Amino acid sequence: MLVSLTWDYLRHHKGKVAAVLVLQLLQSIASLLLPALNAAIIDDGVIAADIPRIWQLGGLMLVVTVLQVLAIGAAIYVGAGLAMGLGHHLRAEVFGKVQSFGRSELHHFGPASLITRSTNDVSQVQMVVHMTFTIIVMAPIMGVGGIIMAAAQDVVLSGLFVIIVPVLGLFTFGMMVRLGPLYKVQQTRVDTINRLLREQLTGVRVIRAFLRQHAQKMRFREANDNMREVWLKIGTTWAFMLPVIQMIVGLSSVAIVWFGGHRIADGGMQVGALLAFINYLMQILMAIMMAAMMFMMVPRARVSADRIGAVLNTAVDIEAPVDPTPLPPSPAAFAAENATVQYDDADRPVLDSLSLTLTPGTTTAIVGGTGSGKTTLVHLLSRMVDPVSGSVTLGGIDIRSFDPTLLRTRIALVPQKAYLFAGTIASTITGTRGDVDVDEERVWAALDAAQATEFVAKLDDGLASRVDPGGRNLSGGQRQRLTIARALYRAMAGDVDLVIFDDSFSALDFATDQRLRHALPSAIPGAAVLIVAQRISTIRTADRIVVVDGGRDVGQGTHEELMKTCTTYQEIVSSQLSEEEAA
Numbered sequence: 001m002l003v004s005l006t007w008d009y010l011r012h013h014k015g016k017v018a019a020v021l022v023l024q025l026l027q028s029i030a031s032l033l034l035p036a037l038n039a040a041i042i043d044d045g046v047i048a049a050d051i052p053r054i055w056q057l058g059g060l061m062l063v064v065t066v067l068q069v070l071a072i073g074a075a076i077y078v079g080a081g082l083a084m085g086l087g088h089h090l091r092a093e094v095f096g097k098v099q100s101f102g103r104s105e106l107h108h109f110g111p112a113s114l115i116t117r118s119t120n121d122v123s124q125v126q127m128v129v130h131m132t133f134t135i136i137v138m139a140p141i142m143g144v145g146g147i148i149m150a151a152a153q154d155v156v157l158s159g160l161f162v163i164i165v166p167v168l169g170l171f172t173f174g175m176m177v178r179l180g181p182l183y184k185v186q187q188t189r190v191d192t193i194n195r196l197l198r199e200q201l202t203g204v205r206v207i208r209a210f211l212r213q214h215a216q217k218m219r220f221r222e223a224n225d226n227m228r229e230v231w232l233k234i235g236t237t238w239a240f241m242l243p244v245i246q247m248i249v250g251l252s253s254v255a256i257v258w259f260g261g262h263r264i265a266d267g268g269m270q271v272g273a274l275l276a277f278i279n280y281l282m283q284i285l286m287a288i289m290m291a292a293m294m295f296m297m298v299p300r301a302r303v304s305a306d307r308i309g310a311v312l313n314t315a316v317d318i319e320a321p322v323d324p325t326p327l328p329p330s331p332a333a334f335a336a337e338n339a340t341v342q343y344d345d346a347d348r349p350v351l352d353s354l355s356l357t358l359t360p361g362t363t364t365a366i367v368g369g370t371g372s373g374k375t376t377l378v379h380l381l382s383r384m385v386d387p388v389s390g391s392v393t394l395g396g397i398d399i400r401s402f403d404p405t406l407l408r409t410r411i412a413l414v415p416q417k418a419y420l421f422a423g424t425i426a427s428t429i430t431g432t433r434g435d436v437d438v439d440e441e442r443v444w445a446a447l448d449a450a451q452a453t454e455f456v457a458k459l460d461d462g463l464a465s466r467v468d469p470g471g472r473n474l475s476g477g478q479r480q481r482l483t484i485a486r487a488l489y490r491a492m493a494g495d496v497d498l499v500i501f502d503d504s505f506s507a508l509d510f511a512t513d514q515r516l517r518h519a520l521p522s523a524i525p526g527a528a529v530l531i532v533a534q535r536i537s538t539i540r541t542a543d544r545i546v547v548v549d550g551g552r553d554v555g556q557g558t559h560e561e562l563m564k565t566c567t568t569y570q571e572i573v574s575s576q577l578s579e580e581e582a583a
Contacts, residue, residue, distance in 0.1 A: 002298070002305035005312075006129055009089045016078050020133045023075035028141035030068035032149050035279035037061045039153065042272030079133025087126035094118040094311055102318045102384055104344060109311065112195030117311055120190055121304035128294075128301035135290045143287035150280035153273040157260055161284070164252045168245065168288050175241045176299060182234050183300035187307065189227045196220050249285045256281055318383060320403040327406055328395030331360035331526050332497050334381055338390035341376055341551075350376045352551045353390065356544075358498055358528040363520070365531045365539030367572060368548035374532045375416060377548075378502045381530070382411050394497070410497045412487040412527075414504040418479040420471035425456055426463040428471075429486045442492055443485075449523035450485035451508075451516050452478070480507040484516070491524040500530045505538050513538055536576050545569070 010017055037057055045054035098106075098114055109117075147165075151158040200207065200216050207216050256278055263269035335357040342349040351373045358364055358381075366374045379385045380392055383404050391398050399407055420428050429446060430438045443463060447453045455478055459465040471479040484504060491499050499520075505513045517538065520529060533539045540559040547555040547562060547569045555566030562569040 001309040002125065002128070002302045005090070005125065005305045005309055006086060009086045010082065010129075013082060013085070016082055020075050020079045020082070021137060023071045023078070024133070024137040025141060027068045027071035027075065028138050028145060030064045030071065031142065031283065032145045032280075033064050034061060034068075035276040035283075036149060036153075037064065038279070039270075039272035039276035042275065043270045044272075047271070076134050080130055082133060083126050083130035086129050087122055090122045090125060090308060091118055094122065094308060097312050097314070100316050100319075101314075102316065103379065104317055105314055107345075108314075110191075110195065112198050113191045113307075114311070115198075116187070116191050116194050117304075117307050121187065121307050124297075124301045124304035125308065128297050131294060131297060136294045139287040139291040139294070142283050143291070146280045146284040146287065150277050150284070153277045153280070154260075154263065154269050157256065157263060157269070157277060160252070160255055160259065164248070164255075164281075165284070165288065168248050168285065171241075171244060171248070172288065172291070175237060178237055179234065180299035180302075182230055182237070184303045186227075186230045186234065186300070187303055189223070189230060192223045193227055196223050245289055249282075252281060252285065253278060318386060318404055320405070321401055324403040324406070325397060325401040327402060327410065328397060330410065330495055330497055331528075332395035332410075333360060334358040334498050334528065335393045335396075336377070336380065336390070337393065339380060339387040339392055340389045341373070341380055341385055342388050343385075348551075349388075350551050351380065351387075351548075354548070354551075354553050355390075356546055356553075356556070358530055360497060360526055360528050361521075362543045363529040363531065363541075365533060365542035365545045366548060367533060367536070367539055367545060367569070369572075372548045373551040374548060375502055376551075378413070378500055378530075378532060381498065381500065382408055382413060409495065412490040412496045412499045414484050414487045414499075414501045416502045416504070416532075418471065418476070418483040418504075418507065420467050420469075420474070420479055420482055422469040423467055424461075424463065425459070425465050425467060425482070428467050428482055429489050431486070442489060445523070446485040446489040446492060447481075449488050449516070449519045450481045451512050451519070452481035452485050455481075476507040477509070477512070480504060481512075481516075488523055491527050494526065496524070496527050498528045498530060499524055500532070502532045503534060505531075505533060505535065510537060517541070536573050547572075 037060060041054055041057045041061075044050060045057060094114075094117060098118070101109075106114075147158065147161055150161070196219060200220065207213060257274075260269060260274040260277060264271060264274060335355075337355050338353045339351060339355070340349050340353055341351040354373075354377065356364065366377060368374055376385065380387060383392070383399055386400065391400075393399060394402070394407065394410065423433065426438050426440070426443055427433055429443050432438055440463065444453065447456055456462065456465070467473065467482075471482065474482070484501070487499055487501075490496055505516070508516065513535075514537075531539055531542060536559075539545055543558070544556060545559060545562055546553060547566050549568050554568050555562050557565065563573065
């Protein structure tokens with residue numbers, strides 16, 4: 001997976017990849033030439049007292065060194081650019097794939113794991129690619145070239161490599177086998193840490209309100225201890241590996257000096273050749289150590305690549321058909337016909353044989369107890385889930401025949417949880433960024449219908465006022481009204497057939513709630529309105545009220561009709577209103 005994942009990007013940049021290989025080859029050849037030139041200076045220049053020869057060889061060494069510096073600098077620059085580009089590409093691919101996920105895919109991975117995969121895992125793959133272009137490409141050239149150049153200095157002494165190289169290689173392979181599973185466990189425990197942090201930061205108020213600080217602290221401590229345990233094992237392995245490698249290198253140097261000294265004493269080798277041989281040994285061992293370092297990093301990157309690949313290769317349940325049907329002209333009616341929704345991990349349907357029609361220009365309300373399937377109906381209409389039986393249609397055509405992205409352009413949704421993106425009031429409502437011109441008249445019209453004009457007009461910068469991520473610098477009611485204005489801004493363009501308010505009035509006071517509902521018909525006259533609510537006062541004036549209980553439709557009609565025919569509705573009303581208010 002690591003190779004295929006990186007090659008999908010690198011094959012489009014073959015020129016840069018070839019440039020890195022050529023530059024690394026040049027700098028490796030230059031590195032291999034330097035010890036030989038140094039040996040020639042000692043043997044042909046210093047010992048022979050030939051000053052011109054020393055200047056000649058010294059100048060050549062200087063040229064080779066400059067060439068080496070330029071080549072390695074250019075290789076690192078181009079290689080780093082390729083690695084950064086790969087990271088950018090992978091993050092964009094993961095983000096785009098996650099945007100296509102439905103409920104089941106998001107539930108399978110979990111937000112914490114998806115965050116880790118798009119950040120930490122991508123960084124691991126990016127780092128390995130960077131190290132590949134700067135180290136692993138050079139390592140085999142330095143290793144093989146060093147052996148050849150050392151043999152050229154003295155064939156007999158190079159026989160020591162038959163012992164040194166296999167010993168170092170076997171030790172490195174053993175360390176790689178041990179570290180691979182540890183890195184896999186490490187990434188899983190990073191997921192756990194991220195999940196707990198996300199839960200505790202999101203629910204910090206609830207934790208404090210119910211005095212659960214100690215329990216949450218113990219949960220995090222356990223996860224942190226598990227993380228520390230695997231990090232200690234990895235660190236201990238590295239701490240053991242590096243001194244052993246240094247010991248092998250030191251013993252190898254001692255052996256070469258010992259046997260090389262005897263070769264010089266016997267006249268079979270010159271002093272400069274011995275120094276060159278020692279330098280080549282260092283280069284060979286350095287190449288093996290660089291390869292070992294890569295072998296240590298590759299298992300972790302391979303695990304990360306597998307995790308990224310699992311996201312990218314996930315088959316999405318809800319996809320656009322190969323030949324999507326064009327959307328019908330607006331306005332068109334959404335309708336559910338005996339629609340049943342049951343999740344894979346549920347033992348009964350969330351929605352059971354539900355039927356309703358959302359005609360343009362009308363207001364339909366959904367009411368029911370917690371867990372009765374109201375929000376699932378919202379997901380069904382926007383095709384975030386598909387029915388296991390029955391159908392949902394737009395203009396009489398099954399919505400599964402449309403491109404989901406285009407289908408959702410016909411829906412303006414105010415979600416159950418008000419969330420605002422960072423930017424300004426104008427960018428939050430219009431969804432634009434940068435210097436894009438916005439229709440301020442339409443923005444103010446949406447704010448006016450959402451009952452947000454008063455507080456926005458009081459802000460010092462008006463529509464240019466800053467909005468923090470999530471709308472943290474605004475009150476709950478202000479966030480709610482801006483979220484509603486965002487949906488109304490889209491609906492006012494005239495190409496939206498359905499505006500959904502998923503329990504979106506809970507943060508509003510009764511007076512604001514009433515004014516907003518009265519403003520809706522004139523603000524979006526051509527669209528159907530679906531209101532999901534708990535408050536009877538919010539939905540009692542709707543053209544049609546649908547009562548759901550346990551996922552089943554137990555009654556449809558106006559408020560007056562349901563008060564006479566639907567027991568469930570009567571119970572909901574009696575729990576909120578007096579007999580005089582309900583009449």
